[in-house]
Amino acid sequence: xxIRDKTVEIKTSPHLKKTVSVDQIMxxxxxxxxxxCCWSVYQFGISVLLLLLVTTLSCILTESLFCRLSQRPNSxxxxxxxxxxxxxxxxxxxxxxxxxxxxxxFIGVGLGKSLFGGLGYNVMNPALVGRAxxxxxxxxxxTTWTPAFAPGRFSEFIPSSxxxxxxxxxxxxxxxxxxxxxxxTGATPLALQKFHHIAADSMDLLTGAVAGSAGxxxxxxxLVCGLYLVFRKxxxxxxxxxIFLGAGMTSLPFYLLSPEIYPSxxxxxxxxxxxxxxxxxxxxxxxxxxxPAGLWLYGLFIGxxxxxxxxxxxxxxxxxxxxxxxxxxxxxxxxxxxxxxxGASAKRRRS
Amino acid sequence: MDxxxxxxxxxxxxxxxxxxxxxxxxxxxxxxxxxxSPEIYVLLSQHRGAPARxxxxxxxxxxxxxxxxxxxxxxxxxxxxxxxxxVRAIDMLVPTVEGPKAEAIAIETYxxxxxxxxxxxxxxxxxxxPEELVQAVQASGMVGLGGAAFPSHVKLLPPEGRRIETxxxxxxxxxxxxxxxxxxxxxxxxxxxVGIRLLLRATGATNAIIGIxxxxxxxxxxxxxxxVGERRIRCEVVETKYPHGAEKMLITTLLNREVPSGGxxxxxxxxxxxxxxxxxxxxxxPQGRGLIERVVTISGPGVKKPGNYLVPIGTPLxxxxxxxxxxxxxxxxxxxxxxxxxxxxxxDVPITKGVSGIVVLEKVKSNGGRQQVYPCIKxxxxxxxxxxxxxxxxxxxxxxxxxxxVMAEQYNLDDCFECGxxxxxxxxxxxxxxxxxxxxxxxxxxxxxx
Numbered sequence: 001x002x003i004r005d006k007t008v009e010i011k012t013s014p015h016l017k018k019t020v021s022v023d024q025i026m027x028x029x030x031x032x033x034x035x036x037c038c039w040s041v042y043q044f045g046i047s048v049l050l051l052l053l054v055t056t057l058s059c060i061l062t063e064s065l066f067c068r069l070s071q072r073p074n075s076x077x078x079x080x081x082x083x084x085x086x087x088x089x090x091x092x093x094x095x096x097x098x099x100x101x102x103x104x105x106f107i108g109v110g111l112g113k114s115l116f117g118g119l120g121y122n123v124m125n126p127a128l129v130g131r132a133x134x135x136x137x138x139x140x141x142x143t144t145w146t147p148a149f150a151p152g153r154f155s156e157f158i159p160s161s162x163x164x165x166x167x168x169x170x171x172x173x174x175x176x177x178x179x180x181x182x183x184x185t186g187a188t189p190l191a192l193q194k195f196h197h198i199a200a201d202s203m204d205l206l207t208g209a210v211a212g213s214a215g216x217x218x219x220x221x222x223l224v225c226g227l228y229l230v231f232r233k234x235x236x237x238x239x240x241x242x243i244f245l246g247a248g249m250t251s252l253p254f255y256l257l258s259p260e261i262y263p264s265x266x267x268x269x270x271x272x273x274x275x276x277x278x279x280x281x282x283x284x285x286x287x288x289x290x291x292p293a294g295l296w297l298y299g300l301f302i303g304x305x306x307x308x309x310x311x312x313x314x315x316x317x318x319x320x321x322x323x324x325x326x327x328x329x330x331x332x333x334x335x336x337x338x339x340x341x342x343g344a345s346a347k348r349r350r351s
Numbered sequence: 352m353d354x355x356x357x358x359x360x361x362x363x364x365x366x367x368x369x370x371x372x373x374x375x376x377x378x379x380x381x382x383x384x385x386x387x388s389p390e391i392y393v394l395l396s397q398h399r400g401a402p403a404r405x406x407x408x409x410x411x412x413x414x415x416x417x418x419x420x421x422x423x424x425x426x427x428x429x430x431x432x433x434x435x436x437x438v439r440a441i442d443m444l445v446p447t448v449e450g451p452k453a454e455a456i457a458i459e460t461y462x463x464x465x466x467x468x469x470x471x472x473x474x475x476x477x478x479x480x481p482e483e484l485v486q487a488v489q490a491s492g493m494v495g496l497g498g499a500a501f502p503s504h505v506k507l508l509p510p511e512g513r514r515i516e517t518x519x520x521x522x523x524x525x526x527x528x529x530x531x532x533x534x535x536x537x538x539x540x541x542x543x544x545v546g547i548r549l550l551l552r553a554t555g556a557t558n559a560i561i562g563i564x565x566x567x568x569x570x571x572x573x574x575x576x577x578x579v580g581e582r583r584i585r586c587e588v589v590e591t592k593y594p595h596g597a598e599k600m601l602i603t604t605l606l607n608r609e610v611p612s613g614g615x616x617x618x619x620x621x622x623x624x625x626x627x628x629x630x631x632x633x634x635x636x637p638q639g640r641g642l643i644e645r646v647v648t649i650s651g652p653g654v655k656k657p658g659n660y661l662v663p664i665g666t667p668l669x670x671x672x673x674x675x676x677x678x679x680x681x682x683x684x685x686x687x688x689x690x691x692x693x694x695x696x697x698x699d700v701p702i703t704k705g706v707s708g709i710v711v712l713e714k715v716k717s718n719g720g721r722q723q724v725y726p727c728i729k730x731x732x733x734x735x736x737x738x739x740x741x742x743x744x745x746x747x748x749x750x751x752x753x754x755x756x757v758m759a760e761q762y763n764l765d766d767c768f769e770c771g772x773x774x775x776x777x778x779x780x781x782x783x784x785x786x787x788x789x790x791x792x793x794x795x796x797x798x799x800x801x
Contacts (some may be wrong), residue, residue, distance in 0.1 A: 003673050006677070008694065011683060011694050012785045014772075014774050018776050021723070021778050021779070022725040119726055120725070156442060291731070295731075338742065341612065341739060342765045344612070
């Protein structure tokens, strides 16, 4: 064939492309979440396994439904909705009634993501929107904790998991007493500290041998999984760093003033959902700023808010609301932290 | 980032990307001459500015090196016959890289001619005044050989009230695949230095800095050896990073100064020349000759004999492709580098003065080469890639809702020079660079209309 007759393709520059795509990033985040999920299942048993399946399925179905309603191509293939499902389960108590969890998934993805236009357009982290909804709707269920490493956790469900919709909540107190875990009070380390000023052992907080939401207990595991994403350059390290710094710096003066009432900065960092929130929730790219300065500011703001809510709010835990508020403020942070354009004079206003 | 680079602190600019260089295929290949094509098409507008004016007639015999068109104004250059032959036609004969056919002088090559350059006279450039040098540079038909094709003599005459103090000689060659500047620095070191001295004289600049990326240390060594005792010219090693060859980036790296938004290097007392251009000037001006051929890197997975070739201006692409051979899967023929070059629709396009490379890419096997486009997830990769610190994410979203004026007025669209970094890194595969190209042309049209 003469070379002149060869068919050539016309494309626009650049003709080279880095080979990292959105679905790859999302798949890696799912991968990084799996060890946390596995540890949680090991800790709390088949109830958490079912909880993870129910929230994920609920989120996937919700996204499919909204895609169909709005006549958009189905977007579950980008894996972002699976992250939402897994994260949602990890923020719930292990024995959370499954029907409520399914509802949380529906609200989170439907109200928090799909109604805004799907991936890339959500204002807040969808998983946290779902959790905030059930926190408001089912205040008892969301604060009913069960002990970790309960005997027989792989053969039977925590009774509250299988509660029927809108029936009176199942009391787990008897079940917990039967399991006879020494000294289990049904309170998380955070609540114990806040209301009784009993600080948990840092080692237990690191490994996760404490009560709490399904996936928030082992700080060290979450940190390791987060580091994996940071090294793959699929997560901003500045956000968690900013949160740790913000939370530490805000809590330090109080701790120094009266260590018997206020928690130590180390306790603040390791307890509750701070680690899970800082590593996996606040780093949701869509709802966070983009410039390095913006990321730092956003992180510091979350850290500060978390401690303020924890110390002075009515709730023991403040990470969720701190992140949701920061999500909403994020566009404003982005606006004031725009980098100076090359060659532009400093005076000219750009935003 | 390599650990040793972090500690050695090679000079660099902020942001930018590190695409695979693909330079090993051609970097060691000495410059070889290609055969003369039986027909040559010299486009009259192959530089920025006014087209050249034809001074030959169809049927007229021309000698290699003879002027065949004169400059069509101040920002314009003459053309010289790349081969000895006969003018066959002057008309809208061949397509250009941009697409539509354009006016060209077609020359039928005399197969038996020696193709020795007989035209031109030796002169002593050290005796020439700056004004004479500027005239000589224009008469040589020289334009920026790095790809911009801006007439070289125009940059020698800065605007009123400006003075060129320092010359920046650009030896970065940051585009993947391309190695022609690398070879020129190695093989034409002396010409390059003659050219720099000539430019120093013509501009009255006090010194010149040659900026070279640290993947061409052999070129740095060759230049340093040739520059022993030369106090006004020095070599600087800069990090291998795209787009280091963009003049704004190189200036910032070398001098830690910024070209003002919307301005030119002359605004801060600088003129930037590509090494290929300077070496060519160092060869042509002392001999009183015109630009008739240039070094072109022909490379890429679709090329069988990649290398650096000395190609007469006006050689059709199909002739070159026949010479170097192409694979069956070859699908994209890019004129220029793969980051900023353009694909051609037809292989009848002739080589012009600004063509530094031809890169032939093969069909991408998976998914028919098409990537799924996702919505912007605000990952911020484009912000940390953009060498001008623009906000491509925001610009892309504004382009999506056709807010072109807002893009230009509030988000510095005009500063974008389409380097392609944002599109390269975007995990959502959003064609940002193409959006900005379209937006810029729409804004330009709107400005012309008002």
